Each structure stands twice: as structure tokens, then as C-alpha cells.
Amino acid sequence: MPHTTLHRTNDVLDQRLSVLSAGPRRDALMRGLRGIEKESLRVTRDGRLALSAHPTALGSALTHPSLTTDYSEALLEIITATEPDVAATLERLDELHRYVYAALDRQREILWNQSMPGLLPDTDDGIPIAHYGTSSVGRRKYVYRVGLGLRYGRTMQCIAGIHYNYSLDEEVWRVLHADQQSTATQTDYQSDRYLALIRNFCRTSWLLMYLFGASPALDARFLRSRSHKLESFDTDTLYLPYATSLRMSDLGYSNMTGEAALRADYDTLPGYLGALADAVNRPYPPYEAIGTHRDGERVQINTNVLQIENEFYSTIRPKRVTYPGERPLHALAARGVQYVEVRCMDIDPFEPTGIALDTARFLDAYLLACALDESPFLPAPAYAEANENFLIVAKEGRRPGLHLTREGIGVPMRDWADELLAKIERTAAALDALRGDDAHARAVATQRAKLADPLLTPSARVLQTMRDNGQSYLQFGLAQSERHAADFLSRPLDVATARQLETLARESLDEQAKLESDEVASFDAFVAAVPQ
Numbered sequence: 001m002p003h004t005t006l007h008r009t010n011d012v013l014d015q016r017l018s019v020l021s022a023g024p025r026r027d028a029l030m031r032g033l034r035g036i037e038k039e040s041l042r043v044t045r046d047g048r049l050a051l052s053a054h055p056t057a058l059g060s061a062l063t064h065p066s067l068t069t070d071y072s073e074a075l076l077e078i079i080t081a082t083e084p085d086v087a088a089t090l091e092r093l094d095e096l097h098r099y100v101y102a103a104l105d106r107q108r109e110i111l112w113n114q115s116m117p118g119l120l121p122d123t124d125d126g127i128p129i130a131h132y133g134t135s136s137v138g139r140r141k142y143v144y145r146v147g148l149g150l151r152y153g154r155t156m157q158c159i160a161g162i163h164y165n166y167s168l169d170e171e172v173w174r175v176l177h178a179d180q181q182s183t184a185t186q187t188d189y190q191s192d193r194y195l196a197l198i199r200n201f202c203r204t205s206w207l208l209m210y211l212f213g214a215s216p217a218l219d220a221r222f223l224r225s226r227s228h229k230l231e232s233f234d235t236d237t238l239y240l241p242y243a244t245s246l247r248m249s250d251l252g253y254s255n256m257t258g259e260a261a262l263r264a265d266y267d268t269l270p271g272y273l274g275a276l277a278d279a280v281n282r283p284y285p286p287y288e289a290i291g292t293h294r295d296g297e298r299v300q301i302n303t304n305v306l307q308i309e310n311e312f313y314s315t316i317r318p319k320r321v322t323y324p325g326e327r328p329l330h331a332l333a334a335r336g337v338q339y340v341e342v343r344c345m346d347i348d349p350f351e352p353t354g355i356a357l358d359t360a361r362f363l364d365a366y367l368l369a370c371a372l373d374e375s376p377f378l379p380a381p382a383y384a385e386a387n388e389n390f391l392i393v394a395k396e397g398r399r400p401g402l403h404l405t406r407e408g409i410g411v412p413m414r415d416w417a418d419e420l421l422a423k424i425e426r427t428a429a430a431l432d433a434l435r436g437d438d439a440h441a442r443a444v445a446t447q448r449a450k451l452a453d454p455l456l457t458p459s460a461r462v463l464q465t466m467r468d469n470g471q472s473y474l475q476f477g478l479a480q481s482e483r484h485a486a487d488f489l490s491r492p493l494d495v496a497t498a499r500q501l502e503t504l505a506r507e508s509l510d511e512q513a514k515l516e517s518d519e520v521a522s523f524d525a526f527v528a529a530v531p532q
Contacts, residue, residue, distance in 0.1 A: 009288040011422060016372040017430045019179045021171060028171035030434050033082035033339070034089045034364070038347070038354050039160035040111040049158070050074045051214040052126055052395040055216035057103035059505030061140070063451070064133040066096055066504070069130040071145055071157035076100065076111065080167065086360040092354045099501045103487040110485040113354060114477045115247040115346040115358070116218040117158040124224065127154040132525055133188050135515040136526035139299065143527075147300035147307050150290050155224060159247050162355050165319070167365050167375060169338035187336040189283040191269045194318055194337040196220040196375035197367065198266045201316050202386045203378070204370070206393040206404065207342060207420055211447050212359060213244025213394060214346040217466065217473045233466070234514040237473040244397040244459040245346050248315070248390070262305065264314060267377040273333055280329075301527060315390070342367070348458055349477070352484040361443035364529045373423065382407075398454040417451050447525065 020029050034259065042050035052067055054061050054076075061069040080092045093469045097111075104110060112118050121127055131143045132138030148157055173190040182189050206300065217239035220232075228251060229328045230238035239246075246252060262279050266273035281304055288303040301307040309329050320331040320338040347354040378386070389404045393413070397404060421444060428440035450456045455464065466476045493501070 001012070005479055006064075012374045013369065013426065015101050016176060016179075017426065017504040020175060020372075021430050021433065025171055025175055026077070027434065028175065029368075030390060031084050031169035031171070031473070033167045033316055034287065035164070035165035035429070036080045036088040036089055036093055036355065036359065036360075037123050037163040038078045038093065039056060039070050040076050040078070040108050040113065040347070040354070041072070041117055041160060042076055043112045043118050043478075043481070045110065045482075047474055047481075048211050049118065049120050049127065052107060052109070052120075054130070056109065057101045057106070057352045057502075057505060059508035060133070061130060062135070062138045062508075063511040063515070064504065064508035067100065067311075068303065070160075071130060071148065071489045072129045072154070073128040075130070075160065082167075086364060087357060090353060090360065093355075095493060096499060096501075097181055097353055098488050098491055098493050099280040099498065101485055102492065102498075104365060105485075105489055110502055112160075112477060112479050113214045113347055113481045114349050115160050115245075116473070117155075117160070117222060118474055118477055119219065120155060120158060124149075124154045127158060133516055133521055135512070136523050137515060138512070139523050140527060143298050144307055144311075147290075148311070149300060151287060154221065156252075156485075159252055159340065160347060161247065161343065162345040164342040164345055164355075164360070164363055165339055166342065166363070168368075168371060188269075190297060191318070191332075191336040193371060194340055195269060197340060197371040198316050198318060199375045199378045200370035200373055201340075201342070201367070202266065202383070205315055206397070206413075207417055208363075209244045209248060209390065209393040210397040211230065211450055212345060212348070212458060213349050213397065214462060215245050216240060216243040216348075216459040216463055218246055218251075233463075233473050237466075239463065239473075241463075242396040242399040242402075242455065243394065245344075245394045247250070247346055248344055249394040250391060262312060263380060265313070268528075269318070269332065269337065272318065273329055276306070276309045276329060279312065280307075280309055296322050296471070297529065298524065316343045317343065340367070343524070345456070349459065349480045351461060352487050358443040358446050361428075361440050362447055364425070365424045365440045365444060367433060368427040368431070369420075369423045372427070398457060398460060414427055414451060420453065421448055440446055443512070445493050452520065470503065 020026065035275070044050055051074070054073055058067045059171065066079050068077045068079065069075055078093065078096045079107045081090050082097065083089045090502050094459070100111070129142065132141045168192065171195060175191070177189045184192065217233055217237050220236055220238050222415070223238070228238070230240055230522050233239040242251070265275045283303055286468060287300065289298060290303065292298055292300050292303060306312055309327070318332060318337040318338065319341050320328070320335055322328055323333045345355065348356060348359065375448055385405055390406060403410045404413050404416060407414060425441065428444045431440045437478060454460055462476065465471070466473070471479065
């Protein structure tokens with residue numbers, strides 16, 4: 001990036017920080033919300049995928065607000081409420097883990113605290129798909145997953161990660177809307193700014209792969225004889241020596257190639273909604289060949305490029321809380337963007353809950369910089385360049401002397417990272433000034449140390465720990481998971497919190513039972529009636 005452009009974008013960032021940090025509404029920057037969704041496979045004590053049903057003690061995966069499942073019956077998803085301070089979010093995540101582990105311990109299971117799975121069944125169809133009961137809503141969730149398995153295979157759906165939900169208080173957008181004298185409506189302005197955040201994220205999120213990627217190796221059986229260019233770490237483990245996140249590489253979960261490839265339009269909200277709506281409604285011959293029914297049972301919601309909009313895999317999504325029965329696209333179209341969901345974070349195998357407080361503090365400063373900095377539109381060449389940089393860092397981010405491409409010009413990754421960290425240090429300082437401490441600055445300093453010494457990155461630490469202990473990927477993963485299980489089990493919940501969660505579980509089971517007893521329409525009629 002030319003020096004003049006960098007100077008100008010710094011001016012924009014600093015000017016917006018100055019506006020938000022002054023005056024009677026300066027505390028608005030501290031009132032945004034943070035939520036975390038953490039996926040983890042349930043495994044037996046020897047590291048094999050659990051084939052048991054979702055534990056009744058955890059309630060209904062269909063209706064419980066905090067404990068559900070993702071693709072597989074064994075892929076537990078723990079969801080926190082949103083909090084203004086991410087420290088409170090992580091405390092809630094810790095509580096939920098302690099409750100879950102108490103239930104799992106009764107059936108001799110633990111959570112696999114890695115993004116890449118442990119030992120899966122010998123065949124792809126041996127992986128159990130999540131069940132949600134007999135209601136039409138529950139059956140639709142199940143059929144959607146059957147369709148995913150037929151389209152992409154079940155194995156790829158067993159990859160786990162952490163989703164970080166981030167919003168700024170609406171007062172932030174009102175202050176900036178007034179300062180910029182924008183003629184857009186308040187809703188449209190807020191949506192435009194969140195899309196600007198997303199564009200900056202797309203251009204620079206390779207930095208997150210370097211700093212937080214934690215999946216440089218995998219069990220050889222995971223690939224099920226797929227062709228690859230990985231190296232052998234030992235007889236059971238494949239890896240890349242400079243990889244940061246194989247989960248986020250082209251070996252991880254990817255759902256569209258060839259004709260089905262979809263480029264998200266993050267320049268305008270109508271453009272984004274239009275691209276996804278087209279994919280949800282456009283027939284795709286390979287999926288038409290699968291069909292919607294087999295042996296009288298529905299196996300896909302439809303045969304379009306996407307069954308539903310959430311099938312589009314992306315590293316970040318614009319989001320809006322939906323009303324019961326409302327489609328995500330319709331909510332965004334009606335009320336605009338409310339928050340973003342960051343979807344590229346690996347589970348940190350060295351942290352019991354999979355994410356450290358310093359990591360979350362850094363994400364807050366990074367995402368604020370993305371939100372406030374200048375953000376040019378992202379045409380197709382820039383979108384492709386951003387994706388290529390991301391994949392390069394996922395597969396070889398620790399390679400000495402690595403270069404990326406910025407606006408068509410090669411640039412040393414470390415130099416670019418230095419520039420980005422300088423911006424993030426300014427947003428961290430603004431947040432700390434409001435808090436009266438240095439929590440965000442310390443978090444950024446921790447990441448600067450990783451830039452200076454790649455051996456401090458989680459991906460390097462994973463490989464070094466495996467080497468030091470003579471462990472395969474499975475042995476490393478099981479040892480870490482057992483260590484975290486022991487930590488959670490050693491800290492049982494207080495009686496009041498445990499009872500609250502037991503009540504939530506019972507209420508969710510009752511809610512599912514009511515849905516099933518109130519069922520009237522046939523399932524096919526229900527699917528046909530849901531608007532695309």
C-alpha cells in the first residue's frame with residue numbers, strides 16, 4: 001500500500017476514534033455485545049467419536065438456548081449469552097463446560113478440544129447425523145444435514161471451531177452517522193458500516209490465521225484416501241511444517257467448487273442478499289442428480305446450489321437476530337445488520353474452553369479497527385486476492401520470508417502484519433482509556449511477540465509439544481482433552497447454577513415435546529411452505 005494511502009487511512013481511523021472517545025456518549029464503545037459459540041466433538045475416553053445420543057441431561061438440542069448440536073449427534077455446540085465485557089462471556093462459557101462435563105462423565109465421555117477430529121468411524125456413513133425429534137422443524141434440520149452429507153461427505157462436517165459474535169452499540173453508529181452527516185437512514189448506515197468491517201476483515205484476516213491457527217496436523221485417516229500434499233509427521237499423522245490452520249485450508253471444510261462457487265458481495269447489503277437468494281433458489285445439476293427423496297424419505301431440502309443460506313461457508317457473516325420461524329436473509333432485509341459472526345477461529349488446544357481472554361480482547365481491538373478504518377469495495381480480483389492470502393497463511397504462515405499480495409504487489413507478510421498491529425494498538429489504547437486499564441494493550445503485545453517469534457504461535461506449539469512428547473496427533477489431542485476434562489471436573493458448579501441449568505434442560509425437553517404434539521401438517525407440505 002502506498003505510504004500516502006496508509007497515512008490517509010490512519011487519519012480516518014484516528015478521527016473516528018477521537019469522535020467516539022470524546023463527549024457524553026464516550027462509553028458507547030464499551031457497550032457492544034460479545035457472544036461465543038464453541039463446537040466440540042464428544043469422544044470416548046480412548047478418543048473415538050461417541051456414537052451415543054445427545055445426553056438427555058443437556059436437554060433438547062432443538063430448543064435449548066445454550067446447548068445444542070451442529071452437524072453430527074456427537075458435535076456439541078455450546079452457546080453463551082452476549083455480554084458487554086467478553087470476560088463475562090468467557091465466565092459463562094466456563095460454567096457451561098463444567099455443566100456439560102458433569103453430564104458426560106456419567107457416560108465416560110469427554111470433549112475433543114481440537115478443531116480437527118480425532119478417530120472417526122471407519123466409513124463416512126458411520127458418523128451419526130444430529131437428530132432433533134419428530135416435529136417438522138426438527139425433521140427439517142435433520143434433512144438439511146442429510147443433504148450436507150450427500151453433497152460434501154459427513155467427515156468434513158466433523159471439523160470444529162469457535163464462532164465469535166461481535167456488535168458495537170447502536171449509539172456508536174448514531175454518533176458516526178451524525179459526524180459524517182450521512183444522508184442514509186440510520187439502519188442503512190449501520191448495515192453499510194458492518195459490511196465495511198467485513199471487507200476489511202476479508203483483506204486482513206490472514207493475520208488471525210497466523211496468530212491463532214492451531215491445526216497444523218491431522219490424523220491420516222481423516223482424509224479417507226483423498227489426494228493431498230501433506231507430509232508425514234509419523235505413521236498416523238499428516239502435517240505441513242509451516243501450516244497454521246489446516247482446518248481453514250483447502251483441506252478443511254469447503255462447500256462450493258466449479259459452477260456452484262459463490263462470491264459473496266460485501267459491497268452492499270442488497271448485493272449480499274441477492275447473491276445468497278439466487279444460490280438458495282438456483283437449481284444445480286449435480287444436486288438434482290441426488291434428488292430430494294430416496295426410498296420415500298426426503299434427503300435434501302431442495303436441489304439448489306444452497307439448501308438454505310447458512311450452507312454458504314464463509315469466514316465471517318453479517319447477522320441479525322431472527323424472530324421465530326423467520327429466515328436469516330429476511331431478517332437482514334427487513335431490519336439490517338445487527339452484528340457479525342467471525343467463523344475462522346480454531347479451537348485453542350491449550351485453553352480449557354478453547355479460547356483465551358487475551359485472544360478475545362485482541363479480537364475486540366482488531367474488529368474495532370476493521371469497523372472504523374477506511375474500507376474500499378471488494379471487487380472480484382480483490383476478493384480472490386484476499387482469499388489467496390488467507391489460504392497461503394493457513395498452509396504456510398510460519399514460513400520464513402513469506403510474502404503475500406496486496407493490491408497486486410508482493411509484500412512481506414511480517415511488514416504488513418506490523419502495519420496492522422500498529423492500527424490495532426490504537427483501537428486497543430482507546431478501549432483501555434475507557435476501561436481505565438491496559439487489558440487490550442497487553443493482549444496486542446502478546447500477539448506482537450508471536451510475530452517476532454513464530455515458535456510462540458499455537459500451531460508451532462502444537463507441533464513442538466508432539467515432538468517433545470513423541471506423540472501422534474491423536475495422542476496429543478487426547479492428552480490435551482483429558483487434561484481439560486480433569487480441570488472442569490475438579491471445579492463442580494455451585495448448587496444454584498447447576499439447578500438453573502437443570503431447569504433449562506427440562507424446559508427445553510418440554511418445549512420440544514409440545515412442538516411435536518402440536519404437529520398438524522405433513523413434513524413435505526411444511527418444507528414446501530417455508531419461503532426461500
